[in-house]
Amino acid sequence: MEKLNGKKINTAVFISGRGSNLKSLIKYSKKKNSPIIIKLIISNNPKAKGLIYAKRSKINKYIINCNNNNISENKLLKKLFNNKINLICLAGFMKILSGNFIKKFKKPILNIHPSLLPRYKGLNTHKRVIKNKDKYSGSTVHLVSTKLDSGKIILQKKIRLSKNESEETLEKKVLKTEHILYPQAIKKLLFNL
Numbered sequence: 001m002e003k004l005n006g007k008k009i010n011t012a013v014f015i016s017g018r019g020s021n022l023k024s025l026i027k028y029s030k031k032k033n034s035p036i037i038i039k040l041i042i043s044n045n046p047k048a049k050g051l052i053y054a055k056r057s058k059i060n061k062y063i064i065n066c067n068n069n070n071i072s073e074n075k076l077l078k079k080l081f082n083n084k085i086n087l088i089c090l091a092g093f094m095k096i097l098s099g100n101f102i103k104k105f106k107k108p109i110l111n112i113h114p115s116l117l118p119r120y121k122g123l124n125t126h127k128r129v130i131k132n133k134d135k136y137s138g139s140t141v142h143l144v145s146t147k148l149d150s151g152k153i154i155l156q157k158k159i160r161l162s163k164n165e166s167e168e169t170l171e172k173k174v175l176k177t178e179h180i181l182y183p184q185a186i187k188k189l190l191f192n193l
């Protein structure tokens with residue numbers, strides 16, 4: 001990662017749905033000491049609820065069509081290069097980026113995952129945690145690599161499950177920690193903390 005030199009890093013946030021992490025990242029980016037500026041919000045879902053935050057914050061949005069992988073990824077890369085994007089934050093983005101995309105983008109791509117990786121890669125993490133009667137869960141911010149949910153871990157936050165924890169209550173708890181964890185992880189990545 002290039003040196004910051006007081007300049008903010010042009011960032012794109014990728015979403016597919018609710019966008020609560022996007023909301024927290026926008027809030028963070030507006031802080032004086034934040035190292036990032038969100039230039040683009042990308043969604044593969046034109047109906048994603050989170051797109052409301054693009055409108056509210058007057059951030060450019062870009063909807064990608066994922067039916068034909070290569071074509072839309074190449075278009076997307078062009079969009080990212082034209083906007084001089086140096087960091088991608090995946091925040092509930094439900095599409096897997098190809099190895100080709102990751103290689104061509106060359107800059108860091110972060111993802112937030114609702115479990116203590118390497119445990120519970122993939123979907124339905126809370127359901128599996130409850131089923132296994134785990135005492136702890138949490139969330140992880142990691143670099144995206146070609147293997148799903150397996151890139152270098154930047155930061156994790158552990159939470160304890162309560163006695164009658166349900167999928168819904170666990171999701172709420174984890175989400176709350178994610179909104180704090182993602183900005184911290186960005187800081188850690190960019191300032192090598």
Ligand code: GRF
Pocket residue numbers: 015017018019020021022050091092093112113114139175178
């Ligand atoms: C979060 O739980 C995140 O860990 C996972 O998808 C969810 C996105 O939630 N990757 P939101 O759209 O940011 O509210």
